[in-house]
Amino acid sequence: MSRTYANNQAETKANPIAGACVVARNITKVFSSPGGVITACKDVNLSAAPGEFVVIVGPSGCGKSTLLRMMAGLDSPTSGTLQVDSPNGKRPTNSMVFHGRTLFPWLSLRSNVAYGMQMHGKSRRARLDRADELLDLVGLGDFRNAWPHQVSEGMRQRTSLARALAIDPQLLLMDEPFGALDEQTRYILQEELLRIWDNTGKTVIFVTHSIEEALLLGDRIVVMTARPGTIADDIVVPFPRPRSLTTIRSHAEFGPLFDRIWSRLRDEVERGGAFR
């Protein structure tokens, strides 16, 4: 089967609101449960300028998802300050692409994508049209009426992306969004994401375990330590845009940067004790 992905003229037409600005200062998050106290992350300083694409990598359990949840306003820091500002002075909007099965099983793919717009009070016509556009964009136009359990994991993940884009957020928070995808789909969606980002000026904070993906997507890569997570390294990615895997792989800085991130991560994974 050949997949067709519509080009994203819809995105260029959309009102290009610049992205939100994120500043986190000395963020610490402690979870206390009957089983004990866990410090997920400690003294994290992290910022993202409007329109910046920041990638976070770090060993499992170092608090990456926790950080994103706090930026999304789903959880609050135990100490430290976290500021998300909108460039137009209004309330900043964000949406998150969670990892795992987070499509509502009781809504069709189309209604899932339209959900955020429904919550924001858009008219039925407008939100269904927009949902169809976005489903076309991620190559799922033929599946708009399917239930989530009827489509593959990769298709569900693409729908989640469309759902997050549908409310046209200033800040897009993505938690390992492409981790469960097959390689080809991942490439296509990475390209698509870059194009959307480029056209809309959204700020993106993106968590991944793939160093290559981090290098392909990010303006900056933030490397975190093992739990309690702190920032171990903050790297500016020098590759010119537009990027593709081929162009970045042949760039002179690719190897050294890859090694730098990998050696950092390896130290942390070993320190974290998972492989001892």
Next chain:
Amino acid sequence: MSRRRQELTLTIAGPVLLLLLWELLSRTEIINPIYWPAPTALWPTAIDMFQNRDLLGDIRISMWRILAGFVIGTVPGVMIGLAMGLFWPVRVFLMPLATAIYAVPKIAILPLAIIAFGIGELSKIMIVAISIFFLIALSTMSGVLAIDTQFRDVASNLGASRWQMFLTVALPGSLPAIFTGMRLALGFALIVIVGTEFLAASKGIGYVIWQNYQILRIREMFVGLIITGLLGWLMNLVLDLVERVVVPWRNT
């Protein structure tokens, strides 16, 4: 044979085999046909009861009691169950009450129901309602509690207000559990209404069974029993159809 036809065959095979065995044992008088009349011998009795003794009226009134009680018990049951699932103080407050009352054999509250609602129709409807109320509430609550917390996060991240969260996450998310509760409740309702009509009614399918037993009209009693079974089966079928419409994502 397709899976569907296999299912249909097996579904029908159970009752048919039982009836055949019964017929055989009764005809050969291995079991006493006075007390165990053969199913085919019941047929004329049933027709006679429909034609001359308003059996349809008995069926109708029992169905009405069940249906009215079912609705009166289910609607607030679902609402309380949702509240118990969503708000822990409500849950903690109502839990001991709900589990204690849930455990009481429902027919035991018949005298109370009569004192509270009189000897007429209302007490019969209310006893059905009361018997299923806590069952529905408890299964609705467990349905809400079983909803993955990620869905709540997604909804609130996409801007759902508390009320929208209730309508778009808690309610649809707990619908499968609500239907499981309703299926159990249907069984409860039938038991309770037949028991109630044994003791305190002058019409209804339970009354038909008990009355005919007392004057040893065994065939008539058996007709009443079989009809009770058919009613249970039919109501379940209707509930299945409703579920298919209301919870379409589950049945595909």
